[in-house]
Amino acid sequence: MTRIANLVLVDDNPIDQLLYRRMIERTGKVDNLQEFMSPDHAIAYFQDNPDASSTVVFLDINMPRTDGFEFLEMLADNVTGAKVPVVVMLTSSLNPQDKARAANFPMVKEFLHKPLRAADIERIANAYGVQSGDL
Amino acid sequence: MSQSAEIGLAPSLMEAGYNLTSFLEQVTNVAPSIIYVFNQKTRANEYANRNIADVMGFSEAEVQAMGSAVLPELCHPEDMPRILEFHQKLQTIDDGEVATITYRIRHKDGGWRWLISYDTVFERDAQGLVLRTIGATADITAQKEAEAKTKDALRAEALATEQLRAFAYSVSHEMRAPTVTLQMLLGELENGHAGPLSDDAKDLVAKGLETVARMQAVTENTLDFTKLVEQGTSLERVNLGHILSNVMQDLAANVTAADATVKWAKLPDLLVDSLQMHALFRNLISNALKYSRPGVPPAVKVTAQVGSAATLIAVQDNGQGIDPKHWNSIFKMFWRGHHHDDVHGIGLGLQICRHVVTAHGGDIWVDSKPGEGSTFWIRLPGANQ
Numbered sequence: 001m002t003r004i005a006n007l008v009l010v011d012d013n014p015i016d017q018l019l020y021r022r023m024i025e026r027t028g029k030v031d032n033l034q035e036f037m038s039p040d041h042a043i044a045y046f047q048d049n050p051d052a053s054s055t056v057v058f059l060d061i062n063m064p065r066t067d068g069f070e071f072l073e074m075l076a077d078n079v080t081g082a083k084v085p086v087v088v089m090l091t092s093s094l095n096p097q098d099k100a101r102a103a104n105f106p107m108v109k110e111f112l113h114k115p116l117r118a119a120d121i122e123r124i125a126n127a128y129g130v131q132s133g134d135l
Numbered sequence: 136m137s138q139s140a141e142i143g144l145a146p147s148l149m150e151a152g153y154n155l156t157s158f159l160e161q162v163t164n165v166a167p168s169i170i171y172v173f174n175q176k177t178r179a180n181e182y183a184n185r186n187i188a189d190v191m192g193f194s195e196a197e198v199q200a201m202g203s204a205v206l207p208e209l210c211h212p213e214d215m216p217r218i219l220e221f222h223q224k225l226q227t228i229d230d231g232e233v234a235t236i237t238y239r240i241r242h243k244d245g246g247w248r249w250l251i252s253y254d255t256v257f258e259r260d261a262q263g264l265v266l267r268t269i270g271a272t273a274d275i276t277a278q279k280e281a282e283a284k285t286k287d288a289l290r291a292e293a294l295a296t297e298q299l300r301a302f303a304y305s306v307s308h309e310m311r312a313p314t315v316t317l318q319m320l321l322g323e324l325e326n327g328h329a330g331p332l333s334d335d336a337k338d339l340v341a342k343g344l345e346t347v348a349r350m351q352a353v354t355e356n357t358l359d360f361t362k363l364v365e366q367g368t369s370l371e372r373v374n375l376g377h378i379l380s381n382v383m384q385d386l387a388a389n390v391t392a393a394d395a396t397v398k399w400a401k402l403p404d405l406l407v408d409s410l411q412m413h414a415l416f417r418n419l420i421s422n423a424l425k426y427s428r429p430g431v432p433p434a435v436k437v438t439a440q441v442g443s444a445a446t447l448i449a450v451q452d453n454g455q456g457i458d459p460k461h462w463n464s465i466f467k468m469f470w471r472g473h474h475h476d477d478v479h480g481i482g483l484g485l486q487i488c489r490h491v492v493t494a495h496g497g498d499i500w501v502d503s504k505p506g507e508g509s510t511f512w513i514r515l516p517g518a519n520q
Contacts, residue, residue: 013312019319022328062312092312094358114315115322 002129004056004121008034008085010042010071011060020058020116027118029125039066043074050078052085056128058116061091061098072105086128088112168271169250172257175226175265178203190250190274192243211239211247221254226265230256237275249279300361307357314354318347356483359414363487368408368494375402375448378409379437382416386424393424399437403446406517411491416450418484419511423452428506445497448513456505465501488513 007030011017017035024030036042043066046052057075061068068089079085088110089102102108109128112120163170163184172182179202183195191198191209201208210218221236228234233255239247254270323329324340332340379399383390390397397420420435427433433454440447457465466489488511492499496516503509 013316015316015320019316019323022323026328062308092315093308094311094355095308114312115319 002126002131004030004125004129005054006032006034006052006056008036008042008045008055008057010036010039010057010063010068011090012037012063013060016060016114023116023118024121027121027125029121029129039063039068039071039074042071043078046075046078046085051083052079053083054130055085056124057085057087058090059087061089061093061102069101072102072108076105076107086124088124090114090116166271168273170271171269173254173268173270175222175268176260178206178222180205181267190242190248190272191240209240211241214238225254225256225268228256228265230259232256247276248274249276251275300364303357304361304365307354307361310350310354311358314347314350318344318351321347353483360483360487360490363411363414364490366410368411370406370408372404372406373409373412374404375407375412375439378412379416382413382420385417386421389421389424393427393433395424395427395433395435397423397435397437400439402437402439402448403441405446405515407495407515408491411494415488415491415513418488419450422484423450423454423509426509427452427454444516446515446517448515449510450513451508451510453508456507457501457503457509458505459503462501462503466499 007024009017009020011020014037017037021033021035024033034042034045036045042057059068059071063071066074068091072087075085075087084107087105087108089098089108090112091098092114094113099111102111110124166184169187169190170184171180171187173179174181180198183198187198188194193209198205198209206218206222207215217236218238221234224234233253235251235253237249237251240250242248250272252270252272254268256265257269258265258267260266321340321343324332325337325344376399379402383397386397389395416437420437423435424433431453433452436449436451438449438451440449466485489499492513492515498514499511501509501511
């Protein structure tokens with residue numbers, strides 16, 4: 001069984017964030033949780049912590065000022081090589097163009113539609129997490 | 136007997152034996168046009184029949200007094216380059232050739248009138264250069280104004296439609312996010328993550344989740360509809376039976392759940408938009424499954440008759456049927472024939488069907504016996520070729 005060492009949530013909706021936090025805490029699959037309602041603050045976090053190799057990002061698309069795609073471009077400029085995080089798009093958008101656009105970013109591994117389910121967190125922890133023993 | 140009379144043409148003026156001067160005077164008097172002679176050397180109008188006063192407000196004498204200033208004096212400045220070009224062209228045309236131009240002229244009242252002129256060579260000088268041209272001009276202001284009005288109206292309508300479309304799309308998009316949040320909130324309660332619930336509370340939460348599911352169906356269907364409209368129509372030759380097989384794959388779970396049978400005869404190849412036809416069949420068949428009679432497993436049959444100019448498709452079911460008074464309203468947006476507890480319809484399915492059929496230049500209508508079943512008829516132009 002693997003765990004997510006560091007999970008960064010980027011979503012402008014505080015209620016969605018609250019629900020994700022409750023769900024993540026219940027799964028017990030995440031060691032450290034960072035929550036950002038503004039993509040700009042999340043970018044500042046990655047500038048301070050450029051090694052994101054054991055980080056998973058849950059990223060919303062429709063956000064004010066900086067949207068999910070602008071965030072991805074900024075992230076690609078700031079984090080490079082083997083240090084990039086695994087990004088999971090988590091959106092209520094049903095627009096197929098959004099999905100196609102996300103696929104252009106190599107660090108985007110999954111495209112999930114809200115609502116997030118506990119099973120999604122467990123699956124992602126197993127697919128992209130690290131062994132519990134490593135920590 | 137002249138040859139022209141034999142083949143039914145009017146005899147020439149000479150043959151008719153009319154007094155030419157009298158004939159021409161009368162013609163210039165009754166013609167609804169301005170008839171004029173323009174001197175290409177002096178750039179002045181030398182003759183005009185009395186109608187010039189009706190159209191321009193200026194008398195013939197006033198026009199003649201303008202001399203060589205007549206064109207810049209009367210013509211719309213924006214049209215002047217075209218008019219000068221036209222007059223240059225008149226110098227080079229062959230005898231009997233007619234040149235035409237539309238342009239604006241200033242009325243004596245200060246307003247503009249749209250005119251159309253037909254000009255031809257009237258007289259050449261000793262060198263064979265065009266000296267005078269003769270022309271007839273009609274006032275087409277009313278026609279031009281009507282054209283402009285129609286154009287404005289069409290532009291306004293297209294803009295309004297585009298705004299409504301964008302509005303519907305963004306409303307359904309914006310509605311989706313809070314609906315999903317609400318679903319997650321109620322899900323926390325439903326799963327007991329906020330502590331155990333009383334039976335009454337559980338029941339209320341379950342009803343809340345049902346309501347959220349309905350909201351999601353409305354927003355998703357609205358999105359589907361606006362997407363379908365936005366994508367436009369691209370025609371390709373497709374077998375309708377192939378489309379129907381794909382639809383049945385989508386609806387496999389519904390068919391099993393409803394214990395339904397869906398059959399179709401050999402269906403033709405038609406020039407259609409396959410995505411749109413998919414949406415059409417999907418909606419018609421899922422309606423047939425939804426609006427079945429209690430205790431009667433749905434049986435749906437799709438047939439087609441190929442005519443010389445059109446194909447008639449029938450989607451027949453053995454369901455509840457539709458009261459004749461609703462036969463037209465079912466195709467209206469958000470119309471629902473049932474109390475929302477009965478059947479989970481949201482009133483966009485047949486709207487989508489009508490859009491698809493209309494986009495293909497066809498018609499859709501229903502024929503039904505309440506308590507026995509309905510047949511949806513689709514007439515699509517174009518036969519199996």
